[in-house]
Amino acid sequence: MTQAMQRQQAVTIHKNEVFALTAEQLQPQLIYRDCKPKQIIRVVKNELAVHGWQAETIQGAESLSAIAFGKGEEVILDFGEHLVGRLAIRIIPIGSPPDAPLHLQITLGEMPVEMAESFSEYDGWLSSSWLQEERVHLDILPSSLNLDRRYSFRYVKLKVLDTSPKYKVSFAEISCTAETSADRSLQAPLGHTDPELQAIDEVSVKTLEECMQEVFEDGPKRDRRLWLGDLRLQALANYETFSGNDLVKRCLYLFAAYPDERGRITANLFMKPQVIPDDTYLYDYSLFFVSTLHDYYLATDDRNTLEELWPSAYRQIELALERLDERGIVTDDETWWAFIDWHPDLNKQAPAQAILIYNLKCALHLAVLLGNERQDRLRQTIEELTKATLDHLWDSELGYFVSGDIRQVSWASQIWMVLAGIVEEERGKRLLLRLQQDSAPIPMTTPYMVHHFIEALIQMGERDTAISEIKKYWGQMIKDGADTFWELYNPSDKSFSPYGSHLINSYCHAWSCTPTYLIRKYQL
Amino acid sequence: MTQAMQRQQAVTIHKNEVFALTAEQLQPQLIYRDCKPKQIIRVVKNELAVHGWQAETIQGAESLSAIAFGKGEEVILDFGEHLVGRLAIRIIPIGSPPDAPLHLQITLGEMPVEMAESFSEYDGWLSSSWLQEERVHLDILPSSLNLDRRYSFRYVKLKVLDTSPKYKVSFAEISCTAETSADRSLQAPLGHTDPELQAIDEVSVKTLEECMQEVFEDGPKRDRRLWLGDLRLQALANYETFSGNDLVKRCLYLFAAYPDERGRITANLFMKPQVIPDDTYLYDYSLFFVSTLHDYYLATDDRNTLEELWPSAYRQIELALERLDERGIVTDDETWWAFIDWHPDLNKQAPAQAILIYNLKCALHLAVLLGNERQDRLRQTIEELTKATLDHLWDSELGYFVSGDIRQVSWASQIWMVLAGIVEEERGKRLLLRLQQDSAPIPMTTPYMVHHFIEALIQMGERDTAISEIKKYWGQMIKDGADTFWELYNPSDKSFSPYGSHLINSYCHAWSCTPTYLIRKYQL
Incomplete structure (x- = not known):
């Protein structure tokens, strides 16, 4: 993510002093x-x-x-x-x-x-x-x-x-x-039999290490900030490697400590001169607080944190649901912003809808674990939204999910629908493999989106394709000289920058560190 | 002076620890x-x-x-x-x-x-x-x-x-x-009845104040160093104003503490990271150690300092005399450097000869005060050199002192011959006034040289001309916007810089601070 988001409406921050103190006490020791x-x-x-x-x-x-x-x-x-x-x-x-x-x-x-x-x-x-x-x-x-x-x-x-x-x-x-703040001594080498995957894993781990500072930073060269979307992926890579779980906990408490007056969680936080929530709010990023808390609990069994932060997480669900129209579809108009991916023409409606459902499912899982009374309501909402999505965003003639009034077909929409579990495995697999043959859909532009494509492939049972795609993308990045994985990479346009100059790209960027997670978690 | 002097031969410094310690103990308190x-x-x-x-x-x-x-x-x-x-x-x-x-x-x-x-x-x-x-x-x-x-x-x-x-x-x-390090509270306003001289005095004092730091600096913007030629003039202005006499003493001890293996005193000292004598040696500047000590003693009656530093001063005389040819004239060849003034074509022989005699006379005065046995030898040398100067450097056809094989006529030669007392008052006066009518002689290029012209005029009894020249030069500088007096000023070419750009000129420069000395000392 970058700082170039437009300024949104003025907000008032309702700081939670207890959460802020918890985060402060989890300030990591840096290792020099x-x-x-x-x-x-x-x-x-x-x-x-x-x-x-x-x-x-x-x-x-x-x-x-x-x-x-x-x-x-x-x-x-x-x-x-x-x-x-x-x-x-x-x-x-x-x-x-x-x-x-x-x-x-x-x-x-x-x-x-x-x-x-x-x-x-x-x-x-x-x-x-x-x-x-x-x-x-x-x-x-x-x-x-x-x-x-x-x-x-x-x-x-x-x-x-x-x-x-x-x-x-x-x-x-x-x-x-x-x-x-990453402790190398806690991280065991992978020792993969495939030297290319081994090398990809090592560069992934190095990338994560460089981004682990007083918080999980998105890029140590540019932004140097705690973004929720990046945090989610860094945390997943971290559980498989450094196990710096207190740093994830610290970041969760930081986000929960600085909601706006409606309880909405910011897309990112500045750490200096004191913690400042940015005035950028992204539909998808706020929701990812739920899945990040979910992943954290699964990795740590830290029930106290789950109980303390559950209300903050659930509040993101409530606020996200307010954007639904009478059909049960996320409203696409001029008043919102979701990130999803960097493509300038990408319509955000369908992927946002899928991300909402994805996080609803995480919330439901947490509610069940907590024995929370909202589980029935969540279950029902998931059912309703899934039906609405299939009714209104699936185009059976095209055989793709479509997004916005323009009925745009994009990789992002298909991938997130698969990850959200809207389609069963066979249909999901066909959807993903068809994307690779079809030049019409709006393509992926970032390692962040490619990560989700790979994870979707794996979940649809396409492990070999996933490995081959990892090698085509991150493996090629190494051949092109990457010591750490890059913020932006297009194998067919290697000077690509969405910022007008490749000089300003970040060449060690958190959201590109996930191959170590994918390789280790799924034993690729 | 500036740092652009050529590097000269390698020298070995024979540090005098006692003198260095004395200088160190005189480190001034800065006033903020x-x-x-x-x-x-x-x-x-x-x-x-x-x-x-x-x-x-x-x-x-x-x-x-x-x-x-x-x-x-x-x-x-x-x-x-x-x-x-x-x-x-x-x-x-x-x-x-x-x-x-x-x-x-x-x-x-x-x-x-x-x-x-x-x-x-x-x-x-x-x-x-x-x-x-x-x-x-x-x-x-x-x-x-x-x-x-x-x-x-x-x-x-x-x-x-x-x-x-x-x-x-x-x-x-x-x-x-x-x-x-200049203490304003010790300095009384002049209160001159002529507002222009009053203004010139104030800007002079401000210039001196800005240059008085841990040592007398030549210019606080550029060089920021202790140069002997600048020190001599600053000390004279200081005696009439701030009376920061310990700072003069400190600077004298600093120069005396770092002679080369032959006892020669450097043209300037760096103060940081520790005291470092520059490898630039100037014939005239080394000699000015004598006159600066002479002026200091007359201002302070500090006999202890005079006694301690007399050998260093006398050594400069001895070394300077080694440059005399068999006629008793300073040898002009490729092996030496004297400053005198910035004009690129200026031949240094005649003015250096005059500066030698000028300092011989200071040395004689000090030797008399000390009852030193060298006074007879000094007296005799002055007589011999004066005769040699008149025999070989005075051109009776031209009616000017001439310098070098090219028999160059310059303002610098005439002025220094007058200040050295080579000619009696009437002839000196005619010489100075004739310069003003004659465009042929190599002109003055710095306030440093103009100062010596004014002082020569005063000593020849031309007080009104001196005042008018001060106003034409420093008065015009104020009209041109000087808050402090400049390193370089040519009223007929106001963008003049010997450095190829007026951006690099110093606009608060020690050697330009002397009007306060001239006005107060001679009660102009």
Whole structure:
């Protein structure tokens, strides 16, 4: 998810102090690791590489300190792995005493393209302030420069903007203190017999690790925020790997602590300078509080949390049901927003309807577990909505679920209908396999949507197709240079960005970390 | 002076620990003052203004906090006076919670031109790292941004490089903690009956105040260093105003503490990260240690310092005499460097000869005061050198002193010969007045040289001419907008810079602060 959602109506937050305190007490300890660059590289044009740029090793990074850099000179360092952390650079003057400040530019990038293309030419529609580039003046040398900000990167470019004719500088030491709240020691390697799935699993786990900070972040480079839709998938991957279950609990309490005056849960939270619920509300994301709580309980048996947060979860169901028209179908008009996927033309009605039913079923399961009196009402609602969906959104001539007044056919609609259990296995399987042969439906655009496609395939018994699709998507991403999985990836348009520039894409993104969940959970 | 001197031969420093400790113990307490901006301004083109730019008030600065700034928007603030200090800005987000970092550019300038012309187009030959412009990313808002560096400025431009479409920012508070070691309470206003001289005195005092920091700095914007040639003039202005005599003493001990292996005193010292003598040695500047000690003793009667530092001073005389040829004239070849003035074609031989004699006379005076046995030798040397100068450097046909093999006639040569007392008063007076009628001699290019011209005029009894020249130069600088006196000023070419760009000139520069000395000392 991204910050580019439109501002919605003004809301009042009704903070739940008890929940907020519980979340605060679950603040994780960060784990630090000291990392050094491995190589000095250059980035060269290569039309076959993603974005057209490829890293090439020049020499080992241990030779860095012997090189003197004057005005306009630069070096690119490769840390050999994706890192999230803080940078420290020891800078030594060479020559006469420095008779002018050092003006240094530091560019950090997750991908070679960020080292190759000038940020000053960026013209995407997300804020350029996400581009990781600093300019610092150092009046006193030698200097131990400790940059305040946290960066998400594998590559660092140091460029001397100016010194003076009387001195140059060398970079005696450069290091990154990487940080995460994921505890590697708790995570066992998968040891898969298929080396490709093994590699995909490892990159998935690394992606999740980098996104586990004080909360589950969507992307450590851009947004760096707790989004409910991302949290749901991260939590699933986490149960199979790091088992950082208290971090999931903390995030659930955070969302529950800051509802609006109607009890609606925000799509995302800012953590600094204090917890701030964003004024973005998404139909699907609010509902995912239910399934995330459901998954959490199944993973942990933490009945106390379930009991405390059940009212918050149930309230999302109630609010979602208010959007139903007299037919029992989610109203599609100008007053709402659901995410579903990034495709600009995607109609959200049918997938939102399916997501509502999906979460109703999670709620029903929880209500049964709790012995809650609402279970009959939930059961009845599920029946009514399923019937309404089949009556009004299934187009028997087309053989697809359709969405909105335009009766749009999309992958998202079919996939979510399958996941919501609207169709039985055989019909679901046919629907999914037919999508692969048909170029007409609105396609998937994000790993987030591809994840749901894979999970639907597995649930319809199409395990081999699921494995092959994982390899075609995440496996190809690795072949294209992914150290961590990317926010956005289109194997047939590798420079795709919904933001107008691939420089601003996040190349370590939570919603892309799910292959480890899919592979481990379903023993693919 | 500037840092652009060529690197000279490698030297070994013989640190005098006792002198270094004395200097350390004289470290001054800085005096802090909280300053707020006065006006919001714009800078407009005006062909009649210096550099073609003029500040125009838009509204009072108290309205700043009510303005919201989005991407690409900027504001220019005028603090109403030149300041040296640290900047603090309180930044508040307006709109939705900030969903992307703030990227802010902060440009500080002493002059309107620095607010108007882009630093990115700077192409002068001094390091662009002196241009006072920072770019900062703020991840967390609201933020109290305290910039680490010290700036020299009157104007501040805040430009929002980027936020996001969801929020803007306001600048709730902006302040500068000005710093100086000059104690205003010790300095009495002049109260001159001539308002123009009164104004010139005030700006002189302000200039000196801004340059008095942990040492006497040459310019708080650029170089920020202790140069011996500047120190000599600052000390003279200081005796008439702030009487910060311990700061002069500290600077004398600093220079004496770091001679090279031959006892030669450097042209300038760096203070951070520890005291470092620059590897630049200037014939005239080393000699000025003698006259600066001489002036200090006359101002303070501090006999202990005189006795301790006399050997260092006398050593500069000995070393300078080693450059004499068999005629008793300073050798002019490729192996030396003297500053004298900035004119690129200026031959340094004759003015250096005069400066040697000038300092010999200071040394003789000190030797007499100390009852030192070298006084006879000094007296004899002065006689020999004076005769040699008149024999070899005076051109009776031209009626000027000439310099170098090219027998160059310059203002600098005539002025220094007068100050060195080579000619009697009537001839000196004629020489100086003739310069004003003659366009052929190499002209003066700095306030530093103009100072010596004025002092020579006064010593030749030309007080009225001196006053009129002060008004024509420093008075005109004030009319051209000087809050503090400038490093460089040519009334007939107001954009003059020896550095290829007026952006890099220093507009508060120690060697330009001397009118207060001239006016008060000589009761002009």
